[in-house]
């Protein structure tokens with residue numbers, strides 16, 4: 721796909737082309753967004769600890785909700801950053817600051833949600849293990 725549609729501006733011609741562009745978007749997030757990589761590392765650690773602690777299906781469902789909430793807001797934050805940069809370039813602009821700060825606030829709120837979920841799931845189990 722790479723060279724053939726590098727300068728494509730029209731609609732995708734097939735489902736596979738859509739998926740290819742979506743995967744390219746995810747690759748960009750992983751390669752270019754430090755916070756996105758950090759989220760993936762934290763998720764991998766939580767996954768390992770969850771497997772060791774033998775979490776139940778409801779715990780996993782809540783952890784999935786927390787994961788996708790953080791990832792979703794990271795994606796929105798990246799979109800806002802890119803669109804704002806596209807519009808204002810490297811100029812200081814109060815509306816640009818406002819948009820980027822609000823997007824970053826959204827990430828912080830979802831990270832807060834994830835921390836609460838993680839604490840509610842892991843703290844009682846770890847306390848149980850320590851009390852044994």
Ligand SMILES: Nc1ncnc2c1ncn2[C@@H]1O[C@H](COP(=O)(O)OP(=O)(O)OP(=O)(O)O)[C@@H](O)[C@H]1O
Pocket residue numbers: 755797801808809810811812813814816817820821824
């Ligand atoms: N064009 C601009 N005009 C005014 N303020 C800006 C502009 N670009 C960035 N900022 C300020 O700098 C902050 C960081 O910018 P930016 O979000 O682009 O960097 P980042 O390191 O990718 O952020 P994040 O850690 O959220 O991914 C913004 O939240 C905003 O306060």
